[in-house]
Amino acid sequence: MSKILWKSLLLSPAILGATLVVSSTAVAVEQSQQAELNQQDAAQAPVTDYVVAIADNAIEQNTTVSVQVVNPAATQPQTVAVTQVSPAPITVAQATTAPVAPAAAPEATSVESLEQLNRYSNEGTGNSNSVAQVTSVSQLSDVQPTDWAFQALQSLVERYGVIAGYPDGTYRGNRAMTRYEFAAGLNAALDRVNELIAAGTADMVRREDLATLQRLQEEFAAELATLRGRVDALEAQTAELEANQFSTTTKLVGEVVAAVTDTFGDDVDDNTVLQNRVRLDFQTSFGGSDVLHTRLSTGNAQPFSFSAFNGPVPNATFEGQQTFNVSPNFENDISLDWLAYDFPLFGQARGYLAATGGIHSDYAATANPYFEDYDGGRGALSTFAQQNPIYRIGGGAGGGLTLGFGGSGVFRPSSLTVGYLADNASDPGLSAGIGNGDYAALAQLNFNLGDRVALAATYVHGYHTTGNGIYDIGGSFAGQSAGPVVGTTQANLVDISGDGFVDGVPGLLTGPTVTNSYGVSAALRLTDRISLSGFGTYTNATLLGRGGADIWTFGGGVAFPDLGKEGNLLGIFAGVEPTLRGVEAPGVVGFTRDYGLHVEGFYRYQLTDNVSITPGVIWLSSPGQNDANSDVIIGTLRTTFNF
Template sequence: MTKLFWNVLKLSPLVVAATFFAANTAFAVEAKEGVTSVAQLSQESNSIGQVTSVSQFSDVQPTDWAFQSLQSLVERYGCVAGYPGGTFRGNRAMTRYEFAAGLNACLDRVNELIATATADLPTKDDLATLQRLQEEFSAELETLRGRVDQIEARTAELEGKQFSTTTKLKGEAIFALSDVFGGENKKVGENTTATFSNRVRLTLESSFTGTDKLQLRLNSGDIASNATSSGTNMTRLGFDTSGTANAISIDKANYSFNLGEKLAVKVDATGAELNDNVTNFNPDFQSSGTGAISRYGRFSPIYRSGSGGAGVTATFNPKGKISLTGAYLSNDNNNPGVNRGVFEGDNAVFGQLAFKPNDKFNVGLTYARTYTDNVGGFDNFASSTGSSKANNPFGTTVAATADNYGIQASFKLSDKATLGGWYGFTKAERVNGTADADISYWAATLGIKDFAREGNTLGLIFGQPPKLTGGSGATVAKDVDTSYHLEALYKMQLNERIQVTPSLLVIFNPEHNNNNDTIYVGTLRTTFSF
């Protein structure tokens, strides 16, 4: 400070209090480089508020050396502000910019008092002191005004260029390097080569009331299904886009809203997926972009019932310890033909009771009743995750129904480790009653967060993919052996927007046949999100 500054401090309590105040002003904090950012100014200006009595500050005592000056400044001029929680923080060091900001606030208030001819006018000594201070800090005051002008200009520019006041744009891009090797007589490795492919999704999320959401998603990709080269759906990746060849489509359109505090509703016009609409008890691995690498490892196949069409899902008491969900999905919703449409075509009726007694344990009982007139089209019974017999036990495309039962659970072993798993059973039956089939599957998952490095996650998944275990009818021939699914992945969070996941998927006894050699799928997935 200059000699003038120390001299004027002795002249008036107004100046002493202004100095005390300036150490806490909104336009204050200079960075180490000497520059205060727009974000800092905006954040600090929102963090303080004017006070009308010095007693409002919990950290200012009558014994403080500047108490009388601060009290005078508050009561006479009303240009003192504090921090949330009723604190003043008067012992902080300050910069010349901070002092200038505090001085500027008091000058504005003095000018206001003069203009309104208020009885509590400043004294001549105060005015003289303020004049000398204004001259001393004229450069800082001018810089401060320039910064404010810049903030206002940038704010106006951002408001003019903002995308939408109601809509957010989210994006995800996956780059995947993958190879399949091993298999029956090692022919898989001989007949396939490594692939590099992609999937891109852009999602528009709009809200009109603050508690609702309209979602529209564009999808494109060229990640082929491994089933073609390996001969089994057990090797499929959880993010493949078979058949799209980078064509762009709207694969999701839905609207969710609340009917009071106890009922949440979601209406899907296309792209309905139960795993998106209800709790699926596999939080570390459910996402196709940042979860498990395999299709089967993401969640129980029961949540794929009826996927792809339209429908409505309603959850009662969604935030409570016990919640109940009901859903109806249709895949023939836009087909006006005979035995088609919303109610007569392929459909799924779904129900789930979820119980979450605390933050550590979560369990669900799930049921789905499905109908399809073309197995392998709308809803194959294993959702393209198990053996070919489990997906189509009747050997032909016939009308059939299925009762699907599932139990899923997740348990937090600690703040960083989560153990999960599921078991499912399906009873399928031809509509004409000539055949039925039993299908079962299970899996266990383990996710360990911050493994080796903060932000990274180690994942292990082991289980038995859907298997045809029994049934009756001339065309039903159960799987005689048992396949096992083993998956290991390590999600490396490079930063907030980029995740790299190396993984290895091992299928023992593919297609539930001990004569088939083990298949390996090595994948390196890089996910960009924005």
């Protein structure tokens, strides 16, 4: 239903009702005369087709004009006069109708859902069939001078200018249409009549034309009453919802992930598990462009232990972790895992404040489309493929500022982003708080070249106390219940085992660590169905009082959105998770520094708008950056419910 139809419904119900029904009786002539004409022209066209030569704008009330009605069963056009017509803006230009019995009076309690009304209002007006104004009948490729309605169509175009054709240059005059669609065309003509009258050209509209329109108004009375009943019922339902809604400022966005997953390999000894994670995000907006996130989370998705790996401790790697493993606990206890406020400042600038659970990707663009889902259940399976690990250095409480620039031109929209997050901001201890505990400060330049290329250059400076991981998004490694979410143990922990030993080398990498990380991320959308993305990060770790170390990570992938049907996603990603490559420290003789590959493939199948199933596989070679460990395959079947 066009905007004009809806407006007319509100301003002139009586007239719109008159324009919402048409049948063969509206333009019928004397029965005996009609029967004779039908016999003469039955072979030329269906008796239920009519073309009404009327104008494109509504006319003033009590104004007399004329309308020409072409009946395919008649050999001559018929014209009649109509008076007392009010404006009722709608739109269409051809119709196929059939005689119907008079509509029953509507029930006052008739209720139609909003979805049904929307479907009705859009009937016959899909996006693919948007119409364009026709200025000459010759523009319609499927209308020929020999057609029975050619003269009527020519009159509509050249006399009244109300015909609209489809983008492919066709008129599609043989397509059946509903009575409501015809009502739209009728009102388009009325709009044109009104325009002609306002321009002082009322002599172009004949008295006979309005006589037909008057009869059509009477025919539409029942449909108008039915439609009015539907609208009244919807208004009542809307009022009821507004009176009993949860909040005028808050909506609930939820996600439930349930996954069956297992590992396969000679050096792993894990069982098949069924795990879950639930997130309930209360999103509150006070001005429309800001949002306060209050998210509750629970789950039992504990990462695999890889307990049989060669290494100094069980869980000798954090590689292969999946997004639903990112949870504040593994006991199905409910926790407030994110409390943050995102808000506009001035111009293109935005601010971000996090009281708990903040991570850098909340406010900084990651340039990894389709794979990135903020550790949700609709993107890549693993935390590694979701985003450049540089965004996982530190987290917690703090804030960020994004200054947008390049509002027009090739760099649009681009930004400069800075932020600071502290792991233990709420702890008043001497080695905690905002500045004395673990923290990470970020600076990033993000460039978007048009709408197909994105580039991000990122720097993160971090401080990590003894026993905490580098890529831990602000978590703690105490009790193995949280901590690093990506990369090998050697690359994450200041001290792998807590006893100062790494592969038999005493005292290696003990004590606090300061890191400086430099990363780049890029994305290229080749087509609407193919997207490439990749990243790389180098981290220089300064071991306070001990020396230094180098950590590398890189990866890239290709995504095929809407593969098979809209909403589906095929993703393939490969790279090297954060891996310790070099150490400069006194007494270091050697340690394992093998590169291990991470290869991942997944296919998200969208069952409904709210439910998707994602089978996928992750392959890890040389896990724990040790060639002595056999390859590991992680198989997962993930089901995600979004609401």
